[in-house]
Amino acid sequence: MQSIYDRIELLIKMKGMTKKSFCEKLGISTGNLGDWKRGKSTPSTNKLVEIAGFFDVSLDWLILGKEPNQLHFKENAATYTWDELGNDLVLSEKEKEFIKEYIDFTRYRRSQSCDK
Template sequence: MQSIYDRIELLIKMRGMTKKLFCEKLGISTGNLGDWKRGKSTPSTNKLVEIASFFGVSLDWLIVGKEQDTLYVKENMNTYMGDECEQAKAALSEKEKEFIKEYILFTRYRKQQAYDR
């Protein structure tokens, strides 16, 4: 099971940063980061919010590793794109529509795999 520190370390690596640069950007001492790694302490609530915001992840994921449920907005796309959207959808073949659905599922799967590492 991953700790908060493990997830922070993963985010640092994914961003291609050094731990020192991460500490500088977020105003964290390297000693505090070391304490988090050893389990001696954990980041404050304010610092967790700051870290989640910096990396663009949810607090749920950062704290417990839980993927945020995706919310689906059920609105008419014409609200935003007018008739262009309907024309684009009508121009797609069923095979193309199926490909797009599969691609969306694939990207969700890959994203989940990245979080599970």
């Protein structure tokens, strides 16, 4: 079972950041991050909200590892759900996972191009 720290570490890796740069951007001491890793403490509610916003993930996923009931896609100001893509669109779990990976990859590529 993944912990909150495991999910945060995954997000840091997917964004192509170092743990140190993550801590600097969010005002977290590396000692606190180490305590989260060892299970000695957990992030405060305010910090969890900030982390979820920074990585654009839901609090349900960050805290519980729970996937949202419905997948949403954001493109500029528009948001799409599976249902809006077509009533006849039936995707397997494998196809949904592929789309999630593609979205994560796209976010990673954007973060790399913005850093240059």
